[in-house]
Amino acid sequence: MGLSMLGRGLLTLTSIPVILGAVVERAPGPSAQVETIERDVVIIGGGAAGSHAAVRLREDYKKSVVVVEKDVILGGHVDTYYDKNGAPHDYGVQCYFTYDDALDFIRRPALNLTLLPGLSRSATGFSATVRNIDFTTGKELANFTAPDAMVEIGAIVAMYQVLTSKGYDKMIEPGFYNLPAGPQIPDDLLLPVGQFAAKYNVSAALAKMYESTGGGPQARDTNFLNIMTLTFLQSFSPSWMKVFFGAADLFYVQGGNQKLYDAIATLLGSDVLYSTTVTSTERTPTGVKVTVRGPSGTKIIKAKKLLMAVPPTRENLAPFDLNPEETDIFAKPTYGRYGTAIVTHPKLTPGQELHNMPTSAVANPYAPFLNTAHVLTFSSYGTDTDLFSIGVSSSGSSYAAFDERAATRVAQQSLEKMAAVGTLPDLGCKKLAVVVWSDHGPGGFGVTPAEMRAGWMDRMYGLQGKRSTWYTGNAIAIDFTTQLWKMNDETLKRMLAAW
Numbered sequence: 001m002g003l004s005m006l007g008r009g010l011l012t013l014t015s016i017p018v019i020l021g022a023v024v025e026r027a028p029g030p031s032a033q034v035e036t037i038e039r040d041v042v043i044i045g046g047g048a049a050g051s052h053a054a055v056r057l058r059e060d061y062k063k064s065v066v067v068v069e070k071d072v073i074l075g076g077h078v079d080t081y082y083d084k085n086g087a088p089h090d091y092g093v094q095c096y097f098t099y100d101d102a103l104d105f106i107r108r109p110a111l112n113l114t115l116l117p118g119l120s121r122s123a124t125g126f127s128a129t130v131r132n133i134d135f136t137t138g139k140e141l142a143n144f145t146a147p148d149a150m151v152e153i154g155a156i157v158a159m160y161q162v163l164t165s166k167g168y169d170k171m172i173e174p175g176f177y178n179l180p181a182g183p184q185i186p187d188d189l190l191l192p193v194g195q196f197a198a199k200y201n202v203s204a205a206l207a208k209m210y211e212s213t214g215g216g217p218q219a220r221d222t223n224f225l226n227i228m229t230l231t232f233l234q235s236f237s238p239s240w241m242k243v244f245f246g247a248a249d250l251f252y253v254q255g256g257n258q259k260l261y262d263a264i265a266t267l268l269g270s271d272v273l274y275s276t277t278v279t280s281t282e283r284t285p286t287g288v289k290v291t292v293r294g295p296s297g298t299k300i301i302k303a304k305k306l307l308m309a310v311p312p313t314r315e316n317l318a319p320f321d322l323n324p325e326e327t328d329i330f331a332k333p334t335y336g337r338y339g340t341a342i343v344t345h346p347k348l349t350p351g352q353e354l355h356n357m358p359t360s361a362v363a364n365p366y367a368p369f370l371n372t373a374h375v376l377t378f379s380s381y382g383t384d385t386d387l388f389s390i391g392v393s394s395s396g397s398s399y400a401a402f403d404e405r406a407a408t409r410v411a412q413q414s415l416e417k418m419a420a421v422g423t424l425p426d427l428g429c430k431k432l433a434v435v436v437w438s439d440h441g442p443g444g445f446g447v448t449p450a451e452m453r454a455g456w457m458d459r460m461y462g463l464q465g466k467r468s469t470w471y472t473g474n475a476i477a478i479d480f481t482t483q484l485w486k487m488n489d490e491t492l493k494r495m496l497a498a499w
């Protein structure tokens, strides 16, 4: 989450009153005093899934909750940067699309928000001049012709029809509760997406899909076409396809998408512990004890249920008391890393979008795939500002290695390549300035087709409710906000049924 939000987040933090309903216990020892918080549900992570679940559980189902969030604000992948004039610039989540009744969540009166049609970025009406440049050579592609939009949309429609006619959409949306057991998963869903597209003659859909999802699934893989279709569909779901042919609508929150999570933060008040992470857990079939550490020290949370609303990566699970079954399941997935930022450089021209387009796309514009860690675009916010947004995908680099420094280096090197061949003016030793950076964490979380066939997802979903622990979030469901909220609805229904 961006540093620009730190100030506002800290304000939120310091305004948090003493934890309501907390029981203060004296721990053994002469001076140690550890606060104990008792709640029905402890939620780990306050992104799209965790924040939504907290509101639904507390406001609609009258369960007491506490959210453990490592950042200083709620919202996860939502990033709104407010410039010096107070204008919002979303550089993470751009929109919420219609999916069942999910948008009603934003419309609830308690949040007092206004939804506007379109992408947040389209609010200014600005449209950039696109320059297609191979960032590995730095050269502008003079003879590049963009794919035919009608051909691309036609292929997306055709792919949607394949998925829905075979019932694949119902197996994967919004979560994988209806996915058949490993041996019965349709072969199609385990094919590399390139083979799936070729089999159904929809390869022309992939360029647009890549542009919209490249950073997510491709964070883990060097070759986009090799990504398992099921993993790919997590980031380009059948319901998201509907947006491209006008069968679903887009909205954003007036004033910046972060406003949604600021409103949720206000509503939840002291039920969120910010800048806080788990240090240990003890989970049993009848309840959990979670020890956390935050700005005011260590606290113990006792709850009837735990909802994991962070990706179950090795990093996030390190403090958890995993049993052998859980250890085995969570050892399998691989994932890369993705980041977004707002940057400036005096040699970037306001009003332009520099699009990273491999030279091979001149011959085949329908396959503009990049196979190294890369920036997809330097995208101007307008002719009257020097701000550009970038997204940086690790594409095969290890998760730990691809931090902000590594990603910024990739972006700086791209500019240097362009300057070296005259595509950009001489950089004059100036480095890219990162105005605000946001770590979007694991991308493409998932296992191999063989592990899926062997039942990894059944075993993963089979953990739901065991040891009082439930799972939600983008790593194990469709990776779009409104679809995750419906995944939550299903998960919470099951959790409450098992109360």
Ligand SMILES: Cc1cc2nc3c(=O)[nH]c(=O)nc-3n(C[C@H](O)[C@H](O)[C@H](O)COP(=O)(O)OP(=O)(O)OC[C@H]3O[C@@H](n4cnc5c(N)ncnc54)[C@H](O)[C@@H]3O)c2cc1C
Pocket (backbone or CB within 6 Å): 044, 045, 046, 047, 048, 049, 050, 068, 069, 070, 071, 074, 075, 076, 077, 078, 091, 092, 093, 094, 095, 096, 097, 276, 277, 278, 309, 310, 311, 315, 316, 338, 340, 391, 440, 441, 472, 473, 474, 475, 478, 479, 480, 481, 482, 484
């Ligand atoms: C750049 C980008 C743009 C996107 N644009 C859109 C879009 O326009 N529309 C859309 O619908 N979807 C979009 N998505 C996808 C959408 O953002 C995700 O589906 C959604 O945010 C996932 O929610 P989540 O709660 O599972 O995870 P997250 O939103 O990542 O939330 C996880 C939360 O847990 C916290 N956390 C992580 N680790 C820990 C820990 N160990 N302890 C405590 N807290 C922790 C994080 O700080 C975060 O707040 C986009 C994603 C990205 C990366």
